Structures are given as structure tokens and as C-alpha cells.
Amino acid sequence: MSLISTILRRLVLLVFVVAGVAIITFTISHLIPGDPAQLIAGDKASAQTLAHVRQELGLDKPVTQQFVIYVKQLLSGDLGQSLRTRRPVAGDIALFLPATLELGIAALVMAIMIGVPLGVLSAIYKDGPVDQAARVVSVAGISMPVFWFGLALILLFYVKIPILPGSGRITLGIAAPPRITGFFLVDSLVAGDLKAFWSSLYHLILPAFVLAFANLGIITRQIRASMLDVLQEDYVRTARANGLSRSAVILRHALPNALIPSVTLLGLAFGDLLYGAVLTETIFAWPGMGSYVVSSIQTLDFPAIMGFTIVASLGYVLINLAVDLTYMVLDPQIRELG
Amino acid sequence: MTEPSGDVLLEITDLSLEFRTYRGPIKALNGVSLNVRAGEIVGIVGESGCGKSVTMMAATRLLPKGAAHITGGGIRLFGSDPMKLSERELQHVRGRQVSTIFQEPMNALNPTRRIGEQIVEVIRRHQRLDNAAATSKASGLLRDMLISEPERIMQAYPFELSGGMRQRVLIAMAFSCEPRLIIADEPTTALDVTVQALILGLIKHKATSTGTAVVFISHDMAVVSQLCDRLYVLYAGRVAEAGTTASVLAAPAHPYTRALIRCLPGLAPPKQPLEQIPGTLPDLLDPPAGCLFRARCREADDRCVSVPPLAAIEPARRAACWRRIEETQAA
Amino acid sequence: TDKDVLVIDKAEDPPTADPGVEVSNNGYTLIFPAYERLVKYDGAKTEVIPELAESWTTAPDNLSWTFKLASGHMFDDGSPVDAAAVKYSFDRVKKLAAGPGDMFPTVKDVVVVDPQTVKFELSAPFAPFLSALATSAGSIINPKAQEHAVNGDDAKAWLAEHSAGSGAFKISAWERNQQITLDPNPHYAGKAPAFKQVIFKIVREMSSRRLQLENGDADLIDQVPVDQAEAMKSSAGVVIESNPSLYVVYLYLNNKKAPFDNPKVRQAISYAADYKGLVDGVMQGQAEQMRGAVPDGMWGHDPQGMQYSYDLEKAKQLLADAGVSNLHISFTYSQADSAWEPVGLALQASLAEIGVTMDMKNVADTTKRELVAKGDYDIATGAWTPDFADPFMFMNIWFDPTKMGAPGNRAFYENPKVTDLITQALATVDQKKREQLYIDAQKITNEDAPYVLLFQKNDIFAMRSSVKGYVYNPMLIQVYNIADMSKSE
């Protein structure tokens, strides 16, 4: 399939997804009992106040009309106002997303840096002790309940052996760097604030590791499997028969070919990341999208839930598009024909 | 004709080898002996599964680690035992002194790297050449393979080339470091006859012009007959017969060789039943005692319950069949 | 942490700091130090004393109140607090018609008599008016805030994260879900506070809040569950503040729906609750069983009020008397109060012993409220705090048949005798008389048992022992008098 048609197909899918998500979430929000006006006006609000708030929110209009308004808002990039934080959802997302992305990217980098070598070693020394150990680690990663693992690590490294911080993004008292990207690591470097940099790096370690652990398992497993496939390929045998060194055979011939199918994994990893972030952030009091969405769900803050869902699915589709394109660039067969 | 008198490059004596599997050991080789001298083209023929590839992969130690176990006999490659070489020493032998061309050209090249890169990589691995020199050497090699636009081909990825073209690239790669020995494991089986003819011609031409010895593995008697100086006929992991091509074809000494030649449809009158070898290869898990061909042999008798040695029956001819051995002894 | 910086860990980011909108104690944490009101609660007491108002008079018909403003109070931009500001603030609350507007249901008009005098005109007498003025809704906002209005929102968006008051502190930075910084108001009329900065850090996890306090990274943490309080008692340098509060945990019984339309069944349920077990077990003794609707600590409380006891025999008997058997009911609750679930579990176990099956139905809090508002439940959980210090907040809301459903009478209870008594109490100005009326009403409601009155619990939070000067006021939960507090380290 050609590059352009892939992009076009994805964009059409995007429209589908957003429409689907909008319809699903909107329907759900109107099925669930729960008066959004009460969230705003409080437990003891009078009937008049509730009516007034409802009118302000447009909840007095017929459902169909509300949907039209919602879609119109959506098209103009307005995700509505959160009932809980009383702020524009888009603004909230812009505020909380960088923290989640910073955590997620750190976790992904960590998972790749550990998972790929582990998977490669595991495949090379198949059935050996390294392989067995790597398989245990990867299965443990895949099977680990993130929320529990987080607690365990906090107990260990924050409470019992207090060497790592257990919550938040930065040490109290150190000012957060001026917001440019919203990534503390980047912003603090830009601002030249090394203290903030080290502190936020320090705070990132535990939550990123917890989040990385699950992905690490998946990556290790995938790399191991595709390495095993590739190592059986004729061209690896050719490379060996031509006397290429072991490292050249593995790093230049086997690994690149094993990595190509693993790229698709990145798309999946993004999904897992969101999933994991929801839980990890709750445990580590990480001020990101995860804790935002959990609170939103617990309070049935529907504008926020809908906004998040739409943004997340959009992100998912876009990431997968990026993954597909990367795939195309990496695989010469598709690239040259495309 | 006599055996060529060059240096012995490869000598395999009485090699037995098994693969350990869940069903028990598969006795893939049961005492193979063969040798290859400098400058000659040696053919190895036999049915599928009779151990042709395993023999030669054992010689270059390319068999999967752990699965294959040598249970007897030995190998000497350029005078040393490849099983005793270190991985590093082995890497310098492979490609530099002995290269291998495999059967499936479709998968034998790395799909994600350009042809040129792959050839240059091999050249630079074994020779002190800079990138430019190696590149020009590579394009020269490709030109030798009758590829008219080597520069374009070197920029291409394997999937852009036809099977015949890829096989030519692989041959060029095999010859790139002027090895003393090339092992060609059914290099033309997957190709069309027209392309096969071209490839065979190229191998023969290149080998004779560089003086490289070639071990040519095939299951096609006719192909081998066109190319090889000497022939080994393998059956169930043993050599059934060996000798110069002409003499083996003219007067096959082993019933197996005879049957292999006669069952070809080209030699029989049209529509008439072909001579057939009944049955199939013995189960190598549990090979029968005695001559391994006995169960399928029309001439088998009581003598065949013991294993016939590979004995000289004529100058430069050897066969592992009691009938011929005794005839020779009688003569 | 530094001596002149106070760090408070909060469990949740306050939604807004706008007195015209905010209805949660979480938001009051910010509003109280940033704004002043006409009157304020006197230290730990629930009576009011002057704050911005220096004195006030009320007309004999109780339909108008005139306040004389004290001079010298200034907003954080230096402009004086005058009658126009008072009018602006109250007009704004009324116009926004969000939750806080309900504090002043009968205020008709606010009139600027002169810059230092302001007059409130009421449409009907409202006995608790003065007390209502001391609430967050009565905060006086700088009219200049109006400059930040966009799209006619009366500066709602701006005031959500900024302050424009004359209190001791002002909000100087607010990083959502992370921290809020308060700086002293340089124009504050009172004594300059001891802290150069007060930081509220948002730490959702209780265990994290606790660890921060124990490690000295925080000076004060709020929302401490009883179990943690118990455990933290042994931590060095930590003080647990546990004070009787007016926070009431109770259960709604749906009086409108069989079998709870039968008082005997309601009484049976009241006898099936293990009050002592709950207070000692679930609340770790940090609570007190109630004696009628008005909690201990509020006038109108009846110290001799009748208490139900845990008596399954009696409960069984009552059910039999009512002719009810094979009862299958549901228990609707949410996680908004951590006590609700154990309460339900305990009740479920007790009821099982007298042959009543009870399903636990955990829903989101808004869903619970909606179900309750529509009367779509059997038993549901409730928690209640008074907004101002007047038994009105309990009696006239819980039992008033015109307030059925969401507004407060969530049991859908109606007893004409009770209705009569509480209506009379509201029109009476004399506190003694009112008190008697309310106590009489409670005698009936206790008997009718429309609600299961479980317990009023203590307000618990923890701070470093170095923090001095905290004064507890039952009306000001989660509000810390940071202007008067200091640190000894």
C-alpha cells in the first residue's frame, strides 16, 4: 500500500473514530443517572439554583439538540467545561498531558533500553539461563498488576530504604521550571535550572520504572520471538557462512530485521501506556492525565471523560499512523514500492 | 582418469553425526568419507534427506548448535579440525577460505540492506580495502557474473531482483575473497532451466579461471554430469559410490546409482513404465542393520546384512556394495 | 521546611476559589484566608463577632439589616473595602445563582447607604441571617475583579484561580493538581502573618501525604482517615488534631416506598445498626453516636435525646409486628465517604441475622445523589455538615416536606406535627424559644426514625508538632487560621 493511501485511510479512520467515540461517550453520559448540575451547585443547592445551573450547562434542551451543540463545539476544538475543575477540558488536558507524556516517554525509553537487549540475549542464548531469567522477567512484567507493584516499590524505596521519592514530579520547595513544553526535564534544562532537572529526574525514576516494567515484558517477549525467527533465516546463515563476526551478524543482519515487526508494538505500547498511566499516576500522585481521568470517572465528570477519550483515541490513531509510516520507512520493500 | 593430485582441502573420514530430538537421535550421517582437492569440482548427489547438506554444513560448522552431535569420524578443513577452532578463527576461515552458496536465493540476502552494502561488507571483513576499493571490486565481481549494470544492482534491495539475479549476486559474494573452496548447496534447484544453465556456466567458468575448488551439491544427476570432475553418491548418510563423473555415469557400480540414473524419464521410451526404486529412505531414527539400501535393492542377498565398506573397485573408483567389491576381489 | 513557610498537603485540588461559586470545604481552605466577611465566627465558638462590619442593627420586623463598616480594611491592591464592594459581592452571588446563592434565600436587595454603610433588605425574616454572613458565600470581593470578566461571566473564570479579597493572604500561583501558593496581602488590616508563604500541595494518596508529614516535607496534612490517625499517633513530631465536628453520618430510609413507609420497619433498621461497633471499630472511637438530628456542639442539640441501640431482638420483633418478612432491599452508596462502605457491610451482616437481605450498590457519588433525589433507592448513605451555625441547617432541611429529594429531605419524610414545629421555629427570633421548638420536633423525629442517625464524627487531620496557633472551629472544617498560625522550628 502506498504511503499516501495509508495516510488517507488513517485520516478517514480518524473521522470514524472521533465520531464513534463522540457518539458512544455522549450516549453514555446521558444514560447514566447523575445530575451534572449537582456537581457544580453542591449537595445542598436549592431547586432554583439547580435549574439555573442546568440551564447554564444547556442541560434543559432536548438531547438531540445537546448533541448538535456538542458536535459543533467539538468541531471548533472546544471540548466543553469540566464539571469538577470548572475549567475548559481542552485547557485541563493541555495542562496535564505533558506530565503523562513525560512519564510515558521515560517509561518507554526505559522499557526499550532494557527490553531490546534482554530480548536479543534471550534469543541468542535460547534455553540457557539468560533466556530463562529473561522469560521470567518478561512474564512477570506482563503479569504484574501495576497498581500493586507501585505500592510495593514505594514501600521498599521510599519507606523502608528511603532513597527515592514516592510521589509528585519535583521536590517540594524547588520551583517547577517555567512552562515551555510542560516536560520538567526539558524545561529545566532550557531554563538552566539543574537543581530542578535532577529533582524531576529523581522523581521520575520509580513511576517510570513501574510503568516501564509491563512494557518491558512485552518488548522482551516480542524481540525474543522475532529474533528467534530471524536467526533461522537464510540470510543470517549466509552472513555466518561468509565469516562475518558474531556482532556483525547479530547487530547488522539479525537485529534490524527483528526490529521491524516490533515497531508495530510501539502503537500497542501507547495503548498500554495510557492504561498503565491511569493506575501509576494514581499511586504516585503524578499530576497527569491518568489521575485526572480517574477523578473524572469517579465524579462522573462527563465533559472531561469525553474530552479525554476523544483525545486519547485521536492520539492512538495518530501514533499508529506514525508507526505505520515508520514501518514503511524501515522496510525497503514497502518504501521503494510505495 | 586418475584423481587430481592437488592439495587436499577438505577431508572427511567416516563421519557420523546425529541430531538429538524428542523421538531419539536422528542418525543423519553414518560414516561419510570424502575429500576435495584444490582446483577440482566435486559433485555430491543423492535423494532428499540423504545427508548432503548436513555433511557440508558440518565441514564449515554451520549446523545449529546443540542439536547436532558428531558421534564418529573426523573432518579436516585446510588441515585443521573445524570443530576445534575458536569462533573467531572459524570466522576467518569462512568467507576467506571457504564460502557457501545456498539453495534458496530468495532468502539468502538480507532484505533490508542494499546489495552493494552486503557484498562490500564481506569484502572488507576479509581484505584490507577501503570502501571505494571494495565497492569497485564488488562491481567488478558482479560484472564477471554477466550483470550489465552492476552499479544499479548494487543500489538495489534484494526484493527488487529476480531469483537468478540474486543467485548471481550470491555467487559473486562467495568468490569475492578468492576462497580456495566453494560449497554450492543446490544453488540452482529453485531456478528455471534457462537460468540454471546460466548459473552453472558462471560457476564453472569462475571456478576454472580462479582455480577454486567447488563442492557442488545436487539431486539432479544430469546437472552434476555437466559440471563435475568427480562425483559422490550419498545414500542415507553414507557414500554409496564415488569416482570420476564419466566413469560413474558410464558404469554405475552401486545399484542405487544405477536406479537413480534409470528412473529419469528422459532416458526411457515415452509412455513406458519407468524403473522405480521401491519404498523410501530408511528411517534414520532407527536405521536397519547392514547395508542401508538393502530393503529397496533388487539385488540384495545374504551378504548385505553386514555393512559394506566403501572400497576401491577400480583406480579412482570406490563403491559400497558387496557384489562389486567381491567382483573386484575376484578379478 | 523553612520556618516562615507553611506547607499543607491537600488530598484534592480545590475546584475554584471563587466565593460566588465554590461550595466545598476544599475550596474554603483558600477562600477563608484570602477574603474577609462582614462577620466571623469567634475563635472556636459558633457565635459571630464583627470582622469587616464594626456594628449592625436590625429592623424590628427583621426585614432589614444595616451594617456599619470598619475603616482601614483594604483589598490586596490597596483599594479600600467599602459599601459598594459589599453590594457588588452580594449582587454577584445572587446573579451567579450557583450554590452559595442559597445561603441568602430571602435577600431582596443590598443598598449602599454611604461608603461605610450598607443595608440588606429581606423579603421575609430569616433567623440565621447573621450566621450565614460568616460563610464563604459572604466573602467580600474587590469590585475591580470585574475587569477580568469575559463573555459576561462576572470574572468567574478569573476568580476561580485568583483572589481579590482583603484577607491576610492572596493566591499568588496555582499550578493545577500540583500546588497553590499563597503570599501575604501587604495591605491586610490585621496583624501581619508569621508566614512569608503558604503552600498547598496536592497529594492524592493518603499514604504519600502521611509519609511527607512524617518526613517533615509537609507541616500539615488534611483528610486523615481514622486508621491512619491511630497509626500516626506514634510518629515522632506529629500531632493528631481530632476534634468533635458537626459532620454527621446517617442513612436515608426511603419513607415514600414500602416497607419504609411503615415506621416500625424504619425503627427495626435503626435497631439493627451496631452503633458501638461502628464508633469503636470503624471510627476507632473518633466519633459519637447521635441523639437526634441536631449534633452535639450546636445549639438545639438535646443532650437527653433518645438513642437507638444495637438490639437485633427488638428489630426482629418490630419487623414481625409490621408483618414484614423476606425483606430484600438495597443499600446505595458511593465512595465519597470512606465510612459508608464499612457501615453498609456491618448493616448487611446484622440484617442477615434477622432475615433481611441487603444488596450493596456502589455508584458514583453524583449517581447516588440523582437516585436519592428521584427517590429511587431503599437505603442510601448520607453525610451532612451545617453551612452556618444554626439548627435550621438540620431541622428545616431534613424534615421540611417542601424540601423533599435533592434539597435535603432525602428520606421523603412528612409529619404535619414536625412541619408545624419547624416552620414556627424559623419565624421566631428568640433563640431560647427556637431551641425548645427544635427539641420538641426532634422527640417526634427520633420516634419516627426517617433516618438512621449513626454518628457525628471527629474532624481529623495531622500536623507537625512545630506548628502552633491552630484553633479549631466546628464550622470551619478544612479551614486553617493560617494568619494566626506559626512554626516553632
Place this chain on the structure above:
Amino acid sequence: MAADGIATSPRPASRLRMGRLWYRVKGSPLTLIGTAIALLVLFVIMAAPLLAPYPPDKISLSARLAAPSLQHLFGTDEVGRDLFSRVLFGARASCGIAFAIVIISTVIGSIIGCLSGVVGGIVDTAIMRLMDVFLALPALILAMALAAALGPSLFNAMLAVAVVRVPAYVRLARGQTLSLRNRTYVKASRSFGASPAYMLRWHILPNALSPIIVQATLDLGGTILTAAALSFIGLGAQPPTSEWGSMVSSGRNYFLDQWWYVTFPGLAILISAMGFNLLGDGLRDMLDPRLGGR
């Protein structure tokens, strides 16, 4: 006619297959461990009432938050329930639900996927686009939204997770169908005039089954986690049902002082998920035709 001298494998097929299976299992201790755990979980699910020393819902406000002892092997929770009994009974909710989810989504997904692959054309395109939409929805979010919509309960959480899992099976089954459809033996069947239904019944379903079963086993582990995660954030099992995720959730408030409260249910999740993952891994290796299985 040449019937003479045709030798066939002398070993009976069934013995061979069992032998191969056993050989592989023996060679892979991890698979053995996984199998043992899976069996243990099944046993606990069935025998929980016999094994548990206390009824799982038995409240004892006086014995709250007791440390592990001989009386309470895993200690007690905040209303004095025996955690050991609750962990045992939790297997029913946590793993039972995982079984239900996986079975529902496998059956629905495989049917849709095979049909989609066999029918092809517009139907196929429509189904696959719909599945794309479902795949693009963040799984946990969809599950949460559904759970929130239908009200939090074990059943609704199960339904939600099942819905989320379906697209994966649709894709898998469709991929299998498409590749099997081009197998020579299916073509041969077509040349004899077989109908699509015939090919589906006799060639495609039986041959597509083993990868689906492997996937389902692997998913069991993942589903246990997802169900636990949903309960953890309060959308899954409702009290007083003992469910591991919600036990960790309530135990989290006590983890600093009462370590046992979170530890045991968490370990139960970890171990059972690992068991099914190891078993699935092993099964996959065994059934992978490239590795010589079948």
C-alpha cells in the same frame, strides 16, 4: 500397481503426539510451573468453600486489621474479615470473571472474524472498520466508560472488558481465515464444489483454532489484570464480593502499617496471571508449526 515396499511410520500417531508434547513440556520448566499454577487456580475456584477457614464476608469489627497469625493466615481487613478466606474466594471473582470474559470475547470474536474473512467484500470492510474504531478506543477507558454507564458491577466490568477484547480476536480469526483460505487443501476442497460453510466447518475453523486457543490462554493473564485494575479503581466487583483488585484498592490505605492487606491479594493476582501467561507461552511454542508443533 506399486503397493510394494511402501514403508510408513511404524509408530501410532497418538503416542507420537503425546510423546512430543511431553518432551516439550519436560524441556520447559516454566511451562510446567504455569500449568501447575493454572491447575491450582482452577482447584481453588472449585474448592474455595472447603479450603476457606471462615466465610469470606464474616465481619468482626473487634478483630480488624489483625496481623497474619495461625488464626488468620493472611491477617484480617478493616472490618475484620479473614483475608486468607477472601483471597481464596477472590479466585472465583477474579479468575472466574477472566474465564468468562475470555470465553465470551473468543467466541464472539472468532465467529465474527471467520465470517468476515469468508464472506469478504463490503461486509468484511465494514466489520473491520468498526473493529478499527474499537481498537482505537483506549481499552481501559472504554471499559471504564461502559462500567460507568451500566453502573459498576462485576458483570458490567466483565462485559466491558469482553467488548474491548473482541477486536483482537476478530483480527486474529480473520487473519487465520484469510491465510487458510489460500491453503492448497482449501482450494482443493473448493475444486470439489465445497460451499463456504463447508470449508469453514471442516477446514478453516479446526485449523484456526489452535492459535486462537493460545491467544485466549495468554489473554487470561491479561484479563485477570484488567479486571483487577477495574476493581481497583472501583468499577468492578462490589462489596462484599471478595475480589483481588478491590482488596488491593482498600488495602492501599493501610499499606504502610498493615502490609499484609495489600500483599496477599496482589501476590494472588501476580501469580495467577503469571501462571496463565506461562502456560500460554508454552502452548504457543508447542503449537507453533514453525517450531515443529501441530
Place this chain on the structure above:
Amino acid sequence: MRLGAAAGRHRAGSPRRLLAPYRGDASRVTEPPLLSVEDLEVRYRVTSGWFGGADVHAVNGVSFSVAEGETIGIVGESGCGKTTLGQAILGLTDISAGAIKLRGTERDRARRTQLQIIFQDPQSSLDPRLPVWRLITEPLHIRGGYTRKQLIERATELAVSVGLRPEHVDRYPHEFSGGQRQRIAIARALAVEPALLVLDEPTSALDVSVQAQIVNLLLSLQAERRLSYVLISHDVSLVRHVADRVAVMYLGQIVEEGPTLDVLDAPRHPYTRTLLEAVPSFDRPLNSIAPRAGELPSNRTLPTGCFFRERCPSVTTGCELPQVLVPADGLRTVRCHLVTRTGDTTLPRSAPGPVFSSPNDAIA
């Protein structure tokens, strides 16, 4: 023949009747040929993108016919469309143009079973999960109406007729060798008593020794049942041995067709010559071969003029025009304008000049 009837007879207790040699009356000259393929074209759509697709022109106007009891061989290079042609005859591939007629009428569903196919790879043409009896009787099972017992009996008969042993029918395909699997496939094809078998490289996956067994089986089955074969192969010597007539394909066209020995011993089309010269043989030394560099041109867009022009050693003017099959000497037709009816005098033999100088002459 309706198989229901066959089954009825079967029940009547004369199972051998089913296996009786075919005694048709096809010798009448006026009868239309058993199979005739007329101007067949097959295209595969390979990309169906948003911007139009591309077609592979796999078969481009092929016509031939097969009489009862006759074998026609189809030879040609890989990718020239042999398999496609075979599958199109069976209806496994949609045809773009042309017709396939059975005894003069369009092949329809009912008569489909008169045609059967044997695939190249015996391993993959058998469902690994079914026992041999079920595999062999698959065509009958599809029709329905047989009991399990009947099917097993019938399978046993067929198995024996292709040289398997009765007890084999309970086993699974993986327990058999390649040659035996091919026998199973043949038995399956015979289950519905077809008139014609398409053999798509039936032995190319097998060893020569096993190939001989299968070839012998096919020859004897043909003699017994008067079967017709369309034998697709790239092995010229196999075709020479088995076929009565041979058609040489190049890029989806037949370039030469005629009696086997005529075509293979005295090829007229330059492509046929190139092909035959490349066939390895015991008595032709390697160095007389002059292989032309180049391979089959792309069939995405067909070349204009003679398809073989690019590679043809005797290309001259006139080759840029499209070529048609013209009758040449005897019964053969050739697609080359240089070939005249009387002989091949206009066609120079390809230059035999040595391309490689090799001292090692092969067999003397």
C-alpha cells in the same frame, strides 16, 4: 454419472463396479473434444488502491483442446502462467475472457467434478487435521448422502487403487512420505470418477525415485480409466515421457504447440529452442550452452509485438508486430512470423559460440 446412483449401486453390493475401467465411446470423430479452452485470458488485480489498481496479465489468450484419453503437456518458465491456466480450467480462478468447454458446452457446477486437479505440493494440499479416509472421500462428503461406513469403504478401495494399503486410511497426512501423500491426493481426485485431471507439477516436490513411482501410477491409471491429463511441468523430459501433445508457454501465451516428439526434437519457435538447449543433459557438455541473459519480462504491462523479442537470438524486423499462432509443418502451430509452413529455413540456428572457455570438458 450421479453419485447418488453410484452409492445406490454401492449399497447393492457391487463395489468393484465403481472402479471398473472406463469404457466410454469417445472415439467418434464428430464428438466435440473433452475439454476445449478458447482464447482464455486471466488477470489478477494486484493493488486495489485509491488511485486505480494494477493488473497482472497471467494468461493472455490461450486456446487448446484435449481429447479423451489424451495427455497434453504444458511447459514453460516459472511465472509464465501454467498454474493459473490449470486453476482457471478448474474454476478456481476467475477468468477475464474466453471460454472453457466440456464436451462442447460451458463447464457448469454439475459437471465440475468431471475435472479434477492434483497440486504440486502434496503436503499442503491435504488438511493436516483430517484422517486419510476423510481426505480421500472429501468430494463425496461434500455432496453428502453417504454414511461414514460407506465413505471408509470407498476410501479403502481408492487407496488400494493408488497403491496404498487399506490400513493407511485411518492415519493422518503427516505420517506419510511425500510420494504417499501424492497418492492420497490422486485417490481423492479419482473419488468422483473424473474424465480429466489437471496435474500441476505433480512430481516437482518429489525425489526422482519417487517421481518414477508417481509417473508409473499416472500412466497406469490412464490406461485403466481412459483419463485425460493436462500435465503442467517445467520438466521437459517428464513431459516428453508422458504427453501426447505439448504446448510451450511464454508470458501467458502458447508459442508452440504440437505432437510431443515433433516439438521437443525439432523445435521451431526460438523460445522453444532456448528452453530445450538449457535443459541439462548427460550428453551435452556445458560449454556449448549460450544462455541469454535476461528473464521473463514483467506481465504487469505486456510488451508490444512478439513477447519474446527482447531475448530472441534471431530477432529481425517484423518482430515488433503482434504474433499469431500459425500452422507449421505437420500438426503443429507456432507463434513466430519467421516460421513458414514448409520448414525453418528462414530461422537461423542460434549462435553456438563458446561463452565460457573451460578446459574441463564434461563427460566424453
